[in-house]
Amino acid sequence: MACINCNSTTSPTMKDFQSKNIFTWCTNCGNYGIHTAIRRALVSKKILACNTLTCFDIGCNGNGSDKIGGYNFHGLHGRAIPLAVGAEMANRNVTVIAFGGDGGTLGEGIGHLVHAVRGNYNITFVLHNNLNYGLTTGQASATTKKSMKMNCSPDGTNSELLHPLKFVLSLESTFVARSFSGDVKHMSKVFEQALDHKGFSFVEILQSCPTYNKETPHEWYMDRVYDVGTIDGYDSSNRELALKTAQDQEEKIAIGVLYQDKNSIPQIDRQMNRNGQMGIKIETEVYEETRQYDISKLLEKFR
Amino acid sequence: MNFKNRFVVKVVGESGQGVNSIGEVLAKALKDNGLYIFGYREYPSLIKGGDASYQIDIDNIEIKSSSSHCDVLMCLSRSSFKKYLRSVRENGSIINSVVSLLLTPEEESFVKENKINIEFIPAKDIAIELGGKRIMSNTIMLGAIWQIFGLEIRKMEDNIREIFSKKPDVVDINLKCLNAGFNYDLSKLIRPKLEIRQTENFKDDLLLTGNHAISLGAIAAGVRVFYSYPMTPSSSILTYLSSVYHETGMIVKQIEDEISVANMAIGSMHMGARTLIATSGGGFDLMTEAVSLTGITETPFVCVLAQRPGPGTGLPTWTAASDLNLAIYSGHGEYAKCVIAAHDIASCYTVTQQAFNIAEKYQIPVIILTEKQIAESIFQVDRMPQDIPIERHILEGEELEKITSLDRYKNTESGVSPRWLPGSCDAVFDANSDEHLSDGSLTEDAVPAKEMYEKRIRKEEYLLKDLPEPEIFGSEDPDISFVGWGSVKNTMLDVMNILNEREKKKVAYLHYEYIYPLRTEVFQSYAKNAKKLVLIENNATGQLGNLITSKTGVLFKNKLLKFDGRAFFLEDIIEYIESEE
Numbered sequence: 001m002a003c004i005n006c007n008s009t010t011s012p013t014m015k016d017f018q019s020k021n022i023f024t025w026c027t028n029c030g031n032y033g034i035h036t037a038i039r040r041a042l043v044s045k046k047i048l049a050c051n052t053l054t055c056f057d058i059g060c061n062g063n064g065s066d067k068i069g070g071y072n073f074h075g076l077h078g079r080a081i082p083l084a085v086g087a088e089m090a091n092r093n094v095t096v097i098a099f100g101g102d103g104g105t106l107g108e109g110i111g112h113l114v115h116a117v118r119g120n121y122n123i124t125f126v127l128h129n130n131l132n133y134g135l136t137t138g139q140a141s142a143t144t145k146k147s148m149k150m151n152c153s154p155d156g157t158n159s160e161l162l163h164p165l166k167f168v169l170s171l172e173s174t175f176v177a178r179s180f181s182g183d184v185k186h187m188s189k190v191f192e193q194a195l196d197h198k199g200f201s202f203v204e205i206l207q208s209c210p211t212y213n214k215e216t217p218h219e220w221y222m223d224r225v226y227d228v229g230t231i232d233g234y235d236s237s238n239r240e241l242a243l244k245t246a247q248d249q250e251e252k253i254a255i256g257v258l259y260q261d262k263n264s265i266p267q268i269d270r271q272m273n274r275n276g277q278m279g280i281k282i283e284t285e286v287y288e289e290t291r292q293y294d295i296s297k298l299l300e301k302f303r
Numbered sequence: 304m305n306f307k308n309r310f311v312v313k314v315v316g317e318s319g320q321g322v323n324s325i326g327e328v329l330a331k332a333l334k335d336n337g338l339y340i341f342g343y344r345e346y347p348s349l350i351k352g353g354d355a356s357y358q359i360d361i362d363n364i365e366i367k368s369s370s371s372h373c374d375v376l377m378c379l380s381r382s383s384f385k386k387y388l389r390s391v392r393e394n395g396s397i398i399n400s401v402v403s404l405l406l407t408p409e410e411e412s413f414v415k416e417n418k419i420n421i422e423f424i425p426a427k428d429i430a431i432e433l434g435g436k437r438i439m440s441n442t443i444m445l446g447a448i449w450q451i452f453g454l455e456i457r458k459m460e461d462n463i464r465e466i467f468s469k470k471p472d473v474v475d476i477n478l479k480c481l482n483a484g485f486n487y488d489l490s491k492l493i494r495p496k497l498e499i500r501q502t503e504n505f506k507d508d509l510l511l512t513g514n515h516a517i518s519l520g521a522i523a524a525g526v527r528v529f530y531s532y533p534m535t536p537s538s539s540i541l542t543y544l545s546s547v548y549h550e551t552g553m554i555v556k557q558i559e560d561e562i563s564v565a566n567m568a569i570g571s572m573h574m575g576a577r578t579l580i581a582t583s584g585g586g587f588d589l590m591t592e593a594v595s596l597t598g599i600t601e602t603p604f605v606c607v608l609a610q611r612p613g614p615g616t617g618l619p620t621w622t623a624a625s626d627l628n629l630a631i632y633s634g635h636g637e638y639a640k641c642v643i644a645a646h647d648i649a650s651c652y653t654v655t656q657q658a659f660n661i662a663e664k665y666q667i668p669v670i671i672l673t674e675k676q677i678a679e680s681i682f683q684v685d686r687m688p689q690d691i692p693i694e695r696h697i698l699e700g701e702e703l704e705k706i707t708s709l710d711r712y713k714n715t716e717s718g719v720s721p722r723w724l725p726g727s728c729d730a731v732f733d734a735n736s737d738e739h740l741s742d743g744s745l746t747e748d749a750v751p752a753k754e755m756y757e758k759r760i761r762k763e764e765y766l767l768k769d770l771p772e773p774e775i776f777g778s779e780d781p782d783i784s785f786v787g788w789g790s791v792k793n794t795m796l797d798v799m800n801i802l803n804e805r806e807k808k809k810v811a812y813l814h815y816e817y818i819y820p821l822r823t824e825v826f827q828s829y830a831k832n833a834k835k836l837v838l839i840e841n842n843a844t845g846q847l848g849n850l851i852t853s854k855t856g857v858l859f860k861n862k863l864l865k866f867d868g869r870a871f872f873l874e875d876i877i878e879y880i881e882s883e884e
Binding site: 002003004019020021051055058063065070072073075076079082083084086089090093094111112115271273274278280282287289290291292295298302303 | 572693
């Protein structure tokens, strides 16, 4: 079943991904740029709004679920990934993008991230990393710097910082990128490559939070970021190199596609009972397959 | 307590000793010889060691429950002898292969008082003498028990050939062992008077568990995705569906945790793929936030909740019906949901199909309750019930042409709004876990918030009209009127068959299969005419009773509640009925 309102010549526009709803983020919030960049990437990849599902968790980013065109699903805190992964398994014709904050994703949802990377489900996941829990008024997250004084951590958190890229790169991930919320153009290019990738595309966005993270505003990142494309002969198929390059989050911060496995096989194509490897090739999308099935052959084994 | 045609054999031994294999072979052979069986397993939560049992109740009519005592106990280990000795009936027999089994004085007097015959078979020695291995002592024991039934050895030989068809080199030795057991002198033991069915086609009868029936119901209903995290007693759904996934093409995936299972199911169902998930109490606890999410996003959702005793880890491999409250009250907030309790093969098969139709029609979560007693017991049926036609209520084709984004959560009389799939038209919407307007846009305004909240709850009123009333079985003028749900029905119906033969007290039983929302009309007239109303549940607090009382005001003064990890045995109910004046 394709969209009944569109035909093969329909091209998406930025307007298709707009919403009538008014943004509710703080002035200078990094979310504005991220939303614009995602829209641009979708238009540039000619993905129609009716063929897009954006999945959000709860947090400031999630409040943007009804402020971007296409189909949306605003799920539970930390659970955007399983929601998106389930959707992707059902219908490959719809592009699925999930968004999550550093709070939900690296807090209570961290198990989902690990297993979605392992399974290499074909979604793009955008980590809004603003180094705190914004919507609950600025508590420390797993990415909050150790010394930083936060709401509810008056002397600073005493847990060690979790480095998102080192973590994800250690997991046999197939696409790992980083960008920064102050550079819409760079983000769009990274998102385009993430959308192209067949498998789990992990994109960390270093996001400014003008209200609760005064230490690393846009300007702070601007002074430190550089694209890996500017490194002579950077080989994005080298995981060790990516790990090394991603390490520095303080002085010189690498952005761009740090690692990609171009031979990545997404989860749905790993299904041995459907992918042809065992002699059975199923071409339909899972969602199209619901009909009455005859169980009489299966009953033979119970006689 | 003896029941006219029922004969009970119990195989006991250490977990890992082959108790299950013997039980399975025996159950199939008895079925193939024209008898009805019901297989009941007890086992500890560990892989090797501990005591396990496989009890087969045998009758000449369809049965679905177990007796508390057996006529023949077949014992493979010392510890299982000690544990299960007292489950042998008066005049019963024990066949064992335990070398130099010594009885304590208490055991001796129990055996004497109950006139129990004990026969030792040196099965391991015989196996080795015949040129076989120690493990083949199980085949000798199988031959020995087959002797008791007085059925032809030839038919059991066929089963042995079938079992070892992939290992032809051990067929002959196993046949020798079988015959050695079959011819071992057990003439002292009491033989059952078996009434063999006279029909021709009993070989076509099916032997399967409740979990098999749920799996098959799901396949028939067009379920194309199954996600699960293993948890007894739901796990064998995952086991079975993965074992046939080449045939079905279904996506069958073991997932990292139940939270993910539930959220993935929501994602897949949202996109239109019929998705089933299954768990037990602890796993369902983890899912409840997601259940609540389906409430507000109005996403169809179907979960099997296979009950076992809690709280905490409880008795992981035993049975209970103590999670009705958990299912009904799962998830924060208030919203429509449906809770159905299956009880046997036909019920598991049908209810699974109905659950998807209800979930998709009303866009609500549906929870199918089973119990370990249903999920893992072995039932014999002559056929599966008729399939339920699939009803999806998803807009397609021309129906989509006039749809706008504002229709998705449109406030309708029934509370049910149009549903269509992402990718099918350009009327995009937000399935929003925040309170929302009719296109899913977030709102915190009082008027639309209240309207939406009411709309979602209102679906329950319409659903209620769609659901069947409870069913009444037994006497129309009963002395005792029972009310129950779940596996209780299986025992209750068997009990009523036995009591009819004895022509004693008149008993009726009202069974709730569709429990929530609760239909009360039939119950109310049943209760009004009852001389003695008795609530019967496999839990400690009478959860269904409390629900009924809250909806009807009818109080249950008499309760027969069991919560020791065991299902209701025949004797439990018969003793209760007969102890009444």
